[in-house]
Amino acid sequence: MAEITSRSRRTAPWPKGDMWVFGYGSLMWDPGFPFAARERALLRGYHRALCVYSRFHRGTLERPGVVLGLDRGGSCRGMAFRVEAEDAKPVLGYLDERELVSYAYRRRFLPVVLACGPVRAFGSVPPPQSTHFAGPLFSRRTVRLRGRGGW
Numbered sequence: 001m002a003e004i005t006s007r008s009r010r011t012a013p014w015p016k017g018d019m020w021v022f023g024y025g026s027l028m029w030d031p032g033f034p035f036a037a038r039e040r041a042l043l044r045g046y047h048r049a050l051c052v053y054s055r056f057h058r059g060t061l062e063r064p065g066v067v068l069g070l071d072r073g074g075s076c077r078g079m080a081f082r083v084e085a086e087d088a089k090p091v092l093g094y095l096d097e098r099e100l101v102s103y104a105y106r107r108r109f110l111p112v113v114l115a116c117g118p119v120r121a122f123g124s125v126p127p128p129q130s131t132h133f134a135g136p137l138f139s140r141r142t143v144r145l146r147g148r149g150g151w
Contacts, residue, residue, distance in 0.1 A: 019088050020121035021095065022112050024048050024078035025068040032098065033091045035081040041112040041121070047074030051134050052104050052126045066134055069105070069126040080112055080121050092122065099124040104132035 022041055023031060025048070031038075049071040058065030070076060083091045092107075099105055105124035112121045126133045 017085050019083050019085070019091075020112070020119045021081045021083060021091070022078055022110050022121035022123040023081065024070060024076050024123070027081075028079040031079075031081055033081075033083070033094050034087050035091075036084050037082040039080050039082075039114045039116075041078050041080035041114055043070070043076045043078065043110055043112050043123070045074075046070035046072060046076050046110075046125070048076045048078075049136070051136065053132050053134050054104070055132075069133070070123070071126075071136070072128070078112075080114055080119065095122070095124070104130060 018036065021027070021031075021033075021035075022043060024043070047070070048068055050066040050068060051071045052067050052069035053059070053064040054067045055061050055064045058067055096107075100107065105126050108123055108125045109120045110123040110125070111118055112123075113119075128135070
């Protein structure tokens with residue numbers, strides 16, 4: 001699972017042909033971009049968790065909220081979206097604006113398993129060394145982190 005490197009986090013190398021995008025949170029029900037196919041997907045090596053501090057939409061600088069992210073270990077079920085090659089650049093631009101705006105996540109290729117077999121899909125993963133990464137939170141602390149935008 002190598003992180004995509006480029007001069008800017010907003011300019012990632014484009015895959016040749018169609019690409020896959022992995023969603024494990026709101027992307028599952030509200031992708032907001034055109035896709036040619038949607039399939040259930042399994043990601044091993046990460047699990048879905050409230051592990052990312054949100055200082056903008058779900059909280060403030062003084063009282064951050066928490067949002068879903070992928071934490072290491074376990075597995076995560078989500079949705080994979082196949083995006084046609086001609087839509088790849090605008091879709092990744094849209095995802096950068098939606099998912100990477102606060103620097104809380106990094107774009108990675110993730111090995112996901114579909115009914116037809118394994119594929120590599122773009123996904124957003126919080127780097128554990130980031131100040132946005134909350135790590136495992138106990139339920140009492142999570143409740144206190146409720147921000148102005150909800151959970």
